[in-house]
Structures are given as C-alpha cells and as structure tokens.
Amino acid sequence: MNFIEFETEQKLRGGFYTEPAIASFLIRWIKASNPKSVLEPSCGDGVFLQAIDEESLKSVKRIAAFELNKVEAKKASCRTHLPVLVQNSDFLLWYLFNGQSEDQFDAVVGNPPFIRYQYLPTKQQLLAERIFAQLRLPFTKHTNAWVPFVLASIKLLRPGGRLAMVIPSEIFHIPHAQSLRRYLAEQCSKILILDPEEIWFEDTLQGTVLLLAEKKRTVSEKGLGVAIIPVKSRQVLACDPEDLFQRAAYTNGATIEGKWMPVFLSVSERSLLSELRACKDIKRFVDVASVDVGIVTGANGFFLVPDATVREHSLQPWAHPMFGRSDHVRGLVYSDGDHETNKKIGLPANFLWFEEEEIKNLPKNVRAYLEIGLNQKLHTRFKCRTRKTWYKVPSVYSAPIAMLKRAHHYPRLVLNGADAYTTDTAYRIQPLGIKPEALVLSFVNSLTCLTAEMEGRHYGGGVLELVPSEIERVLVPIIKATEADLKAADRRFRSAKSNSEFLRMQDSIVLGKIGVSRSDQEALHAAWLKLRDRRHRTPSGEIAERAIEAE
Ligand SMILES: C[S@@+](CC[C@H](N)C(=O)[O-])C[C@H]1O[C@@H](n2cnc3c(N)ncnc32)[C@H](O)[C@@H]1O
Numbered sequence: 001m002n003f004i005e006f007e008t009e010q011k012l013r014g015g016f017y018t019e020p021a022i023a024s025f026l027i028r029w030i031k032a033s034n035p036k037s038v039l040e041p042s043c044g045d046g047v048f049l050q051a052i053d054e055e056s057l058k059s060v061k062r063i064a065a066f067e068l069n070k071v072e073a074k075k076a077s078c079r080t081h082l083p084v085l086v087q088n089s090d091f092l093l094w095y096l097f098n099g100q101s102e103d104q105f106d107a108v109v110g111n112p113p114f115i116r117y118q119y120l121p122t123k124q125q126l127l128a129e130r131i132f133a134q135l136r137l138p139f140t141k142h143t144n145a146w147v148p149f150v151l152a153s154i155k156l157l158r159p160g161g162r163l164a165m166v167i168p169s170e171i172f173h174i175p176h177a178q179s180l181r182r183y184l185a186e187q188c189s190k191i192l193i194l195d196p197e198e199i200w201f202e203d204t205l206q207g208t209v210l211l212l213a214e215k216k217r218t219v220s221e222k223g224l225g226v227a228i229i230p231v232k233s234r235q236v237l238a239c240d241p242e243d244l245f246q247r248a249a250y251t252n253g254a255t256i257e258g259k260w261m262p263v264f265l266s267v268s269e270r271s272l273l274s275e276l277r278a279c280k281d282i283k284r285f286v287d288v289a290s291v292d293v294g295i296v297t298g299a300n301g302f303f304l305v306p307d308a309t310v311r312e313h314s315l316q317p318w319a320h321p322m323f324g325r326s327d328h329v330r331g332l333v334y335s336d337g338d339h340e341t342n343k344k345i346g347l348p349a350n351f352l353w354f355e356e357e358e359i360k361n362l363p364k365n366v367r368a369y370l371e372i373g374l375n376q377k378l379h380t381r382f383k384c385r386t387r388k389t390w391y392k393v394p395s396v397y398s399a400p401i402a403m404l405k406r407a408h409h410y411p412r413l414v415l416n417g418a419d420a421y422t423t424d425t426a427y428r429i430q431p432l433g434i435k436p437e438a439l440v441l442s443f444v445n446s447l448t449c450l451t452a453e454m455e456g457r458h459y460g461g462g463v464l465e466l467v468p469s470e471i472e473r474v475l476v477p478i479i480k481a482t483e484a485d486l487k488a489a490d491r492r493f494r495s496a497k498s499n500s501e502f503l504r505m506q507d508s509i510v511l512g513k514i515g516v517s518r519s520d521q522e523a524l525h526a527a528w529l530k531l532r533d534r535r536h537r538t539p540s541g542e543i544a545e546r547a548i549e550a551e
Contacts, residue, residue, distance in 0.1 A: 035106035046076030112149030225252030298383030399428030
C-alpha cells in the first residue's frame with residue numbers, strides 16, 4: 001500500500017514534464033486547424049508554450065495557461081516570446097468559477113497532472129467532484145486528477161475544436177475513467193490514441209498515450225468513435241499528425257461502450273469473440289463459479305509464518321496450511337507435497353489462527369507471541385483494531401479453488417488439494433454445478449486469457465489484476481475433466497518451457513474439445529499475446545521475459 005507521507009513533492013503535484021519533441025508533435029496537429037485561441041491547463045515549465053512559439057502558430061491570438069506551482073509558472077512565462085499570461089492558480093477552480101463564462105477555446109493542449117484523488121488537498125477533491133456533478137457524470141473517489149482536467153478541457157473546447165494531450169494509458173481500461181470514456185465518445189467526432197510500445201515517462205513507470213480528439217461541430221453530428229495506432233518508437237513524432245488523424249480506422253458502437261480494450265483487436269478478432277460468446281459450451285465465469293476475497297489478516301508478517309516461528313513459539317496447534325503468494329504455487333494444483341516443500345524451504349506457509357476471545361484463556365506461549373504483536377502495535381492497525389479481538393482473524397474458511405489476484409502472464413485457477421487457507425492476495429472460488437478439476441483445467445486457454453486481459457486492469461510494472469466483478473465477465477469454455485486429466489495438465493504446466501507453449505497445448509485440448517478450429521485457436525492466441533506484450537512493455541520497449549516464471 002502507498003502512503004502520502006512517502007511520496008515525493010514531484011509526484012504529489014504530478015510534475016512529470018513532456019519531452020519537447022512530443023509537445024511539438026501535438027502542437028503541429030492543432031496547427032492544422034488554424035486555432036485562434038489555445039488553453040494549456042497545467043503548463044509546468046512551459047514546454048507546450050515554447051512549442052507553440054517554435055512551430056509558428058501565426059493564427060493564435062489568445063493563449064491561456066495555468067500552473068499551480070509558482071516557480072514553474074514563472075519559468076513557463078519566460079519560455080516563450082508570445083504574450084501569454086501564465087496564471088499561477090488552480091485550473092479546476094478557474095474552470096468552475098470563471099472559465100465557462102469566457103469564450104471557448106479552439107484548442108487545448110498539455111499533460112494534466114497524474115495525482116491519486118486521495119492525495120489531493122480537500123479543496124481540490126471537492127473541485128474534482130463538482131466537475132463530474134456539473135457534467136452529470138458518475139463520480140468515484142478512485143478517480144485521479146487527470147480525469148477532471150480532461151473533462152473540463154473538452155467542455156471548454158468550441159465545437160470542432162481540438163484537444164491534444166499526453167494522458168495515462170489507463171484511459172483504456174481503468175474503471176474510474178469510464179465517465180471520461182463516455183464523455184469523450186459523446187462529445188467528440190473522432191478520438192485518436194497513439195499508443196507507444198515503450199514507456200515514455202521512465203520516472204513514473206506510468207504508461208502514457210497521446211490523445212488527439214476533435215469535438216463535434218454540432219450536437220447531432222454522428223461520432224466516428226475511437227482509433228488506436230500502436231507506435232513502435234519516437235520515430236512517429238516525425239510523421240504528419242494530421243495525416244495519421246485523417247487516415248486512422250475508427251471504431252464505434254458497442255465496442256467502445258465500456259473499456260476501450262476491444263479497440264486493440266482487429267475486426268476479425270472481435271467478430272470471432274462475439275461468435276464464441278454465443279457458443280453453448282462457453283460460459284461467463286459468473287455462471288460457473290462464485291468469487292470471494294481471501295482471508296484478511298491485517299498483518300501478514302505476524303499471522304503467516306514459516307515453520308521456524310511455529311517451532312520457536314510452540315504454536316503447532318494454531319498453525320494451518322496456507323498459500324497466497326505467487327512463489328507458493330508452482331502448478332495448477334496445490335498439493336500436500338507442495339505445502340511440505342514450501343515449509344521445508346522456509347516460506348511463510350503457516351497461518352496462525354487464534355480463535356479464543358479471552359486472552360487469559362490462552363496458554364503462556366501464545367500470550368507471549370501475541371505480546372510481540374502488541375509491541376509492534378499491530379492491534380492499532382486498521383484491520384486489526386476494527387475487530388472485537390484484534391488477533392482473531394475473521395471469515396476463516398478454505399475454498400476448493402484459489403486464484404491469485406495478480407498475474408504476470410495470465411491468471412490461472414489452482415485446485416486446493418491441501419485444503420489450505422488463502423490470504424487476500426488470492427480469491428476463494430466455489431464452482432457451481434461443475435467439478436473443481438474440470439473448472440481448473442478448462443480455465444487455462446487463450447480465449448479465457450484474452451478476455452481476462454480485456455476485463456482486467458494493469459499498473460506500472462505490467463502486472464494484470466482482476467477484481468471479482470471483472471473475473472465474473474471472463475469467458476470460460478467448459479469441458480469435462482477428471483482428476484487424472486488435471487494432474488497430467490499440472491505436470492505439463494510445471495515442465496513447460498514457456499507460458500505461451502503451455503497455453504497452446506491447452507488450446508488444443510480445451511478449445512479443440514468444444515470444436516474451435518485450429519486457425520481460430522491460433523487467432524485467439526495471437527490476440528492474447530498482442531495484449532499481454534503490450535502490458536509488459538518496458539521503458540526501452542523490450543518485451544518482458546517470455547519464459548515461465550513464478551507469477
Ligand atoms: C504532468 S505536469 C505537466 C506539465 C506540462 N504541461 C508538461 O507537459 O510538461 C502537470 C503540472 O500540473 C501542475 N498542476 C497540478 N495541479 C494543478 C492545478 N489544479 N491547476 C494547475 N496546475 C496544476 C503541476 O504543478 C505540474 O506542473
């Protein structure tokens with residue numbers, strides 16, 4: 001978990017600046033529409049203002065720029081020869097109270113601050129919330145400062161005006177940006193996103209994209225939708241942005257109603273998916289299983305311990321098998337053998353469960369162990385202090401199947417053969433009307449992996465995470481399978497040379513059994529690989545190691 005006190009000043013004001021070459025590229029695009037007025041809502045040290053100057057936008061008569069940081073605002077006003085008044089004030093505040101009574105802008109450019117809502121001062125939190133309310137859009141406290149910035153910027157554009165911004169790549173998939181996706185699609189005639197295959201802002205680990213959107217000329221104009229152009233390298237910055245904008249293939253309708261991940265797929269990939277969605281042997285996860293979060297201990301370091309700790313404090317009667325971390329599970333089955341191995345190599349594979357309410361009823365050695373927790377002030381931690389008895393972990397039960405919340409390559413289900421407990425790093429899965437072995441085996445295939453990529457979310461570092469509502473929408477082809485079938489798959493998984501190789505083997509078994517042709521299996525696999533590789537991109541543009549590793 002991140003805490004505000006550990007964040008840098010630069011991160012708390014979202015102060016990561018755009019490279020001049022990127023700013024010039026975006027300015028060249030707005031130049032093609034001969035703007036008379038331009039807005040830069042968070043100008044930092046003025047890279048976009050300098051680019052307006054350098055690209056000789058002769059048509060421009062009015063520039064408005066805002067920057068909250070006094071020193072940076074000063075730098076920005078010195079960085080251009082144009083008569084720009086850089087206002088050292090809050091753009092969101094200005095937007096709500098003054099901006100809308102002024103003339104609209106022909107173009108908005110910039111790179112809005114990326115700051116988690118929780119880290120914003122209360123005043124800015126309220127301003128952000130008011131912007132959503134004013135536009136009658138659903139608001140969530142999971143939002144991030146860049147979202148209200150883009151919303152307000154679109155609102156301030158005149159009909160036919162252009163918005164050219166550097167924004168986080170989470171626009172495609174993050175649930176809190178759904179209001180923005182909807183608003184952009186409603187308000188704009190064309191939305192082009194240039195999606196770099198490498199991370200352009202190394203310091204932040206935050207993937208960024210270039211957003212080029214043109215506002216509709218009339219309310220009744222039909223929008224063409226969204227286009228994505230994957231960009232191999234900075235060489236794209238030498239291209240004519242207007243040409244890219246005019247020639248891109250835009251997608252509209254149901255494809256862009258939710259997350260924008262389907263836009264990454266080709267028309268044939270999308271139509272294959274909708275064909276398979278209608279197949280009777282392919283179910284949504286919610287129809288074949290229920291998902292519950294794992295056990296929340298509130299202090300994993302204290303409640304999940306290796307054998308040595310159990311022995312040292314004689315806690316054997318309170319120690320129960322547990323897994324939950326990626327290095328605990330090496331296959332599709334978590335067996336007694338795996339558990340023994342984990343214990344032997346010193347992993348924290350024991351969950352300490354103290355059910356007794358009255359501390360005085362516990363033996364001396366347990367009281368002494370709990371004393372260690374008290375000295376570490378664990379009883380004051382949020383999850384522990386909200387319990388009646390701080391050390392009595394609630395909701396302790398095991399499920400037949402577990403699924404780790406996060407995956408590096410693809411999510412997989414794990415048959416809980418050791419009847420172990422799992423922490424909240426894993427979900428507890430209960431199959432509905434299907435044998436656990438069959439569900440675990442059926443789950444590993446390129447169709448399920450592809451839909452998991454499309455439903456899930458990912459952050460810096462390229463890890464895929466799915467919350468229960470996202471898992472529920474994943475598609476699973478259901479085949480019959482015995483315990484022996486799963487054991488054989490488990491052996492193949494453990495000895496496979498790569499994740500991709502194992503998926504291909506599974507595709508021929510799982511997808512083959514329900515009648516998906518070899519070429520469609522290949523198409524699904526290639527589509528999954530495309531999204532997986534995109535998620536794994538690195539600052540240098542390399543794709544993360546494809547070999548199988550501990551997810
Ligand atoms: C990501 S930087 C981008 C700066 C510049 N546009 C660029 O592209 O290099 C975002 C800037 O927004 C400023 N900022 C943050 N909150 C603001 C607000 N409410 N109003 C105006 N500026 C703000 C930060 O100080 C930071 O300089």
